[in-house]
Amino acid sequence: MTAIERATVHAFAWLGVACTVGLLLAVLLLAPRAGAVLGPLTYGRWMPVHLNLVLYGWLALPLVALLLRAFLPEDGWGGGTAVQTWSASLGVGAAAWLAGQSSGKPFLDWDGVARVLFLANLLFLAGVLAAGLVRRRRAGEARRPGLWTLWGALLTVPAALAFATSPGTYPPVNPATGGPTGASLLGSTLCVIALFAGTPWLLGLSPSRPQRGGRGVRLFGALALHAAFFAAVSRGEPSHREPLQIAAVATLLVWAWLLPRWLGGFAWPAESRPWLLAFLAWGGLLLATAVPMFLPGLLDRIKFTNALVGHAHLAMAGMATSFAALLLAVLNQETRLAGVLGDRIGFALWHTGNGVHVTALAAAGALEAVDPGIVFRGDWPITALYSLRAAAGAAMLTAAGRWIVRSSGRLKARRNTA
Numbered sequence: 001m002t003a004i005e006r007a008t009v010h011a012f013a014w015l016g017v018a019c020t021v022g023l024l025l026a027v028l029l030l031a032p033r034a035g036a037v038l039g040p041l042t043y044g045r046w047m048p049v050h051l052n053l054v055l056y057g058w059l060a061l062p063l064v065a066l067l068l069r070a071f072l073p074e075d076g077w078g079g080g081t082a083v084q085t086w087s088a089s090l091g092v093g094a095a096a097w098l099a100g101q102s103s104g105k106p107f108l109d110w111d112g113v114a115r116v117l118f119l120a121n122l123l124f125l126a127g128v129l130a131a132g133l134v135r136r137r138r139a140g141e142a143r144r145p146g147l148w149t150l151w152g153a154l155l156t157v158p159a160a161l162a163f164a165t166s167p168g169t170y171p172p173v174n175p176a177t178g179g180p181t182g183a184s185l186l187g188s189t190l191c192v193i194a195l196f197a198g199t200p201w202l203l204g205l206s207p208s209r210p211q212r213g214g215r216g217v218r219l220f221g222a223l224a225l226h227a228a229f230f231a232a233v234s235r236g237e238p239s240h241r242e243p244l245q246i247a248a249v250a251t252l253l254v255w256a257w258l259l260p261r262w263l264g265g266f267a268w269p270a271e272s273r274p275w276l277l278a279f280l281a282w283g284g285l286l287l288a289t290a291v292p293m294f295l296p297g298l299l300d301r302i303k304f305t306n307a308l309v310g311h312a313h314l315a316m317a318g319m320a321t322s323f324a325a326l327l328l329a330v331l332n333q334e335t336r337l338a339g340v341l342g343d344r345i346g347f348a349l350w351h352t353g354n355g356v357h358v359t360a361l362a363a364a365g366a367l368e369a370v371d372p373g374i375v376f377r378g379d380w381p382i383t384a385l386y387s388l389r390a391a392a393g394a395a396m397l398t399a400a401g402r403w404i405v406r407s408s409g410r411l412k413a414r415r416n417t418a
């Protein structure tokens with residue numbers, strides 16, 4: 001199995017496990033007493049498992065595959081081991097969270113031995129990528145200063161994770177902050193936009209039609225200007241009610257126009273195009289809804305309600321998942337897994353399921369905004385919406401199951417005919 005195939009199979013497997021846990025959580029919210037059957041494996045222990053498996057398993061492994069494709073020579077030496085090490089450290093993490101060992105910081109739950117192993121895994125991946133570049137140079141390929149710069153920049157990831165997961169850095173609930181400011185949301189979103197914008201280059205895609213030169217310079221110039229604006233507005237401890245903070249979030253809307261134009265200028269393989277469209281559609285919806293959601297008056301009413309959980313699924317199960325699938329579809333064009341993500345039924349189940357999921361949660365959040373006690377009383381509209389969400393989750397799990405079955409079928413079929 002090639003490193004890309006292995007990363008793809010592991011990513012699908014983590015998605016399957018994460019969606020199964022998501023469905024368990026959805027059922028527990030409907031029938032909290034059912035939790036007694038699980039003994040010490042309470043809702044609070046499954047929650048970090050769901051969150052971290054979607055992030056570090058399903059969403060991260062396609063990016064690991066992208067790095068392996070960009071850095072390693074043809075033979076991909078070391079890539080498969082890097083993927084196995086990644087999944088092994090995530091498996092240890094999941095066991096630790098279920099055993100109740102967690103830092104308590106969402107998405108930074110790494111603690112104790114699991115933390116050490118996950119950081120070591122990141123350094124191992126860095127070593128495999130550097131060795132790949134060295135071997136390509138020795139084989140007579142041209143120098144790759146751009147990839148070395150990216151490698152250096154990526155080294156900040158283990159350093160940042162070591163800092164943020166450290167128990168000494170800040171407690172799980174940070175008393176020094178009242179939540180994200182407009183500027184902090186702008187800064188983190190710009191990093192994600194830079195990642196989306198740089199991906200066609202790492203994938204080696206060519207332009208879809210003859211282009212005027214300097215397109216990339218103009219796009220990344222605009223990103224740099226936006227980052228300078230971020231630096232200017234992120235001073236001090238502003239309130240999210242200040243007009244400048246609201247304006248900072250609103251400036252992100254310009255990327256709903258620029259990013260589709262930029263990505264649309266590349267020749268995406270046929271199988272990946274529905275995923276590109278899905279990515280742009282979910283991303284546009286995310287930006288269009290996130291800006292009004294940040295407005296004082298609305299934010300104060302829906303913060304900590306189901307509307308925010310809906311927002312998280314719109315961002316991660318909608319936009320980021322479509323991006324992960326887009327990457328996998330392009331990376332696997334010439335592997336034995338080509339065509340797995342072209343499954344129309346899986347595509348329809350995932351996006352319809354997530355659309356219903358997000359709509360049900362938005363409706364529940366709207367009810368909570370009017371009557372904050374409605375969830376705790378378990379009134380029938382909430383039960384109905386939670387049931388709808390669980391059914392939508394079952395559809396999403398079915399889609400993940402189809403991708404797993406199709407991948408293993410293709411690997412087996414090609415092995416038999418080889």
Ligand code: HEM
Pocket residue numbers: 018019020022023024025026029050051054055058059308309312313316317320321389390392393394396397
């Ligand atoms: C079968 C599909 C899924 C189901 C049934 C499901 C269900 C759930 C449930 C019940 C929660 C806890 C909400 C609460 O405590 O009120 C949750 C949280 C979350 N899920 Fe999922 N989920 C699914 C798929 C996904 C996927 C694929 C992703 C990301 C790629 C994802 C990302 C998240 C995030 C980020 C949260 C935290 C939300 C917050 O606290 O604001 N989920 N999910």
